[in-house]
Amino acid sequence: MSLRDRIWYPILYMSAITLISSAVILLFGSLTRQRVQDNQLIAFERAVLGALGAGEQELSTPSAIHTAYSTLIREPDESSAGAFRFIKDDSLIAYALPLEGPGFWAPIKGVIGILADRRTVTGIAFYEQNETPGLGGEIVKGAFTKQFEGKTLSDGDPALSIAPVSVVLDEHTVHAVTGATQTSTRLAKFMNETIADWRTRMERKE
Amino acid sequence: MVRQRTGDVVLAALWGDNPVFRQILGICSALAVTNLVLNTAVMGAAVIFTTALSSLTVSILRKWTPRIVRMMVEVLIIGFYVIIFDQTLKAYWPDMSRNLGPYVGLIITNCIIMGRAEAFANANPPGLSFVDGLFSGLGYACVLLCVAIIRELLGMGTLIGMPVPFFSTPLWDRWIIMVMPPGAFFTLAIIVWIARTIQPDKEPKKKVGI
Numbered sequence: 001m002s003l004r005d006r007i008w009y010p011i012l013y014m015s016a017i018t019l020i021s022s023a024v025i026l027l028f029g030s031l032t033r034q035r036v037q038d039n040q041l042i043a044f045e046r047a048v049l050g051a052l053g054a055g056e057q058e059l060s061t062p063s064a065i066h067t068a069y070s071t072l073i074r075e076p077d078e079s080s081a082g083a084f085r086f087i088k089d090d091s092l093i094a095y096a097l098p099l100e101g102p103g104f105w106a107p108i109k110g111v112i113g114i115l116a117d118r119r120t121v122t123g124i125a126f127y128e129q130n131e132t133p134g135l136g137g138e139i140v141k142g143a144f145t146k147q148f149e150g151k152t153l154s155d156g157d158p159a160l161s162i163a164p165v166s167v168v169l170d171e172h173t174v175h176a177v178t179g180a181t182q183t184s185t186r187l188a189k190f191m192n193e194t195i196a197d198w199r200t201r202m203e204r205k206e
Numbered sequence: 207m208v209r210q211r212t213g214d215v216v217l218a219a220l221w222g223d224n225p226v227f228r229q230i231l232g233i234c235s236a237l238a239v240t241n242l243v244l245n246t247a248v249m250g251a252a253v254i255f256t257t258a259l260s261s262l263t264v265s266i267l268r269k270w271t272p273r274i275v276r277m278m279v280e281v282l283i284i285g286f287y288v289i290i291f292d293q294t295l296k297a298y299w300p301d302m303s304r305n306l307g308p309y310v311g312l313i314i315t316n317c318i319i320m321g322r323a324e325a326f327a328n329a330n331p332p333g334l335s336f337v338d339g340l341f342s343g344l345g346y347a348c349v350l351l352c353v354a355i356i357r358e359l360l361g362m363g364t365l366i367g368m369p370v371p372f373f374s375t376p377l378w379d380r381w382i383i384m385v386m387p388p389g390a391f392f393t394l395a396i397i398v399w400i401a402r403t404i405q406p407d408k409e410p411k412k413k414v415g416i
Contacts, residue, residue, distance in 0.1 A: 010272040017267075017279055021286040028290060032297035039300040106307070130307040133242045134362055134385040137305075179382040 038062070043127040044111075045069040048096045050125035051113035052086045053149065081201035083114075092116045097198055099124075101190025104182040106130035108139075112191065114153070118202065121160070124148040136183030147174035158192040159199075212337055219341035225318040226349040226394075227401040232318040236350050237390035239309050243366045246354035248295075248302055250347025252310055254340060256287045257319045261339030264327040280323045281314070288313045318346055353393045361385035 003009060042062045049065065054072050073096070074085040083095035095118070099110045108129045113122035124145050131137045138144055153159040154172040161173040162184045169175065176184035225231045232253075239249045263283045264271075271279050292310045295303040303310070313319070322342050327335040358365060361384030363374035372378060383389050 004270075004272065010275045013270065013272060014275050014278060017282060021282060025286060025289050025293075028293060032293050035297040036293075036300075039297070043300065128304070130304075132385070133245060133305060134358070135382070179385070 042066065045073075047111045047125035047127035048073055048084055048113075050145075051111040051123045052094050052096055053113065053122045054086055054093075079205065081198055081205070083198060084111075086113070094122050097194065099191050099194050101186065101194070103129055103131050103186055104136050104180075105132070108183075108187060108190075112148070112195070118199070119152045121148050121151045121153065131180065131183045135177065136180040138177045138180065139183060139187065144174075144177055153195065153199075157196055158188065159195045160188070160192060162188040212334060215334060215338045216341045219338060220345045220348070222405070224345045224349065224401070225321070225342050226346055227398040228405075229318075229321065230398070231321050232316045232346055233394060235309055235312060235316055236346075236353060236394060237387065239306065240350055240354040240390055240393075241357050241361065241385045242305075243351065243354045243358050245302070245305050246350050247347075248299075249306060249309060250343070250350050252288070252291050252295075252313055253316060253318065253346055254343030255291055256284060256313055256316075257322055257339035257343035257346075258336055259287050259339070260284045260319055261322050261327040261342075262332050262336040264323045265330060265332040265335035268328055276328065277320075277324070280320060284319050284323070285314045318342060349394075349397060352397055353390065356393050357384045357389050361389060 039062075042065055046065050049068055049072070052073075054068070072086055072088065074087050076082050076084055080095055083097040085092055086094040086096060094113050094115045096111050096113050099108075099112055101108060106129070108126060108131070110124060110126035110129075112124045114120065115122055126140045126145075129137065129140065131139065148160075151160060151174065152171050159172070162176045163169075163173050164181075165175050165178055167173065167175075219225070223229060226233060226236055235249065235253075240246050260280070260283045264280055267279065267283075288311065291313075292303070295306070295310060319339075322339050326338045330338070355365065359370060359373055360381045363370060363378055363380055381389070384393070
């Protein structure tokens, strides 16, 4: 009876193959883990800086982004109700409010920048989304995000509106991406909920 | 098994037995990632990498692999290479990794790779299996790129993100549906139709009778 005909041979063989390939993957994973985590961190930091319009110059390399972030941005504290703070010369310039909610296919994560007056929007940026490339995915592009710069939050609800291209814009409204109605509707919903919630918590402090 | 020449294997994988329009395999991802040319190119590269190396590995191990567990071993090998590719993308090209989302991981279930392992690598020497896997992946990538070029051009007026004359001007009303899922079905069906019309029909015509 040869080795291959033994009843335990397939079990032993399968175990050996599994063990070898898992070991290689674990090794490979541990070699790249740090890099993957760094990439995620940099993506978040880039979004925060982008939304605040802070340190625009020379932000092409990951180290430049990280340096700018470390010097300009402070973690959220009691006074900011969950928003990151943009501090320059010891004075508060703006808040960076993290946004997170369901998109059309997968969660959308982003940051909206709001000046210290808590009315004027400095910008918006997204660091995680899985919307349809070419349609909902266009929300990360400048054509969509640049519209937010300089808009003001309205006192009522919703604070900001994302309207179809046919609608005439006002200071609280931006145009949606054509063909991405679902993405725009969902984004507007969770963005306004987050802003409303944040404003309530900020007012409670005063 | 009849010994096969490398040239025949290459030609069959690219045209005569093309995985997409002849075998209609792996079209799930052909439909999902083909609305932007750049995403499609990376997806194609991932499939080429996986089919070539998994066919090679399956072929090297074929003499020791017990028949009753061979499909488990094949899936394991395929999964192994896909994870390596996915991890590399996450570490060195995070933006692209974000664009492709779950589709890189889903290559594990791409029927082309399993199909080549079962139909070819199991019964052929490693060198030839590698060539078969490589060109099957290439045959798949070529069709995907054709679909992507048509979809991005008609739907967005761009190619690899760059504006194309006429198509990116107001003269061209962008066909949004081409970027949406239905656009993939239309385009792929038309490509399969054209390819099958050009190819001589291999199957003998059956007489239709009652």
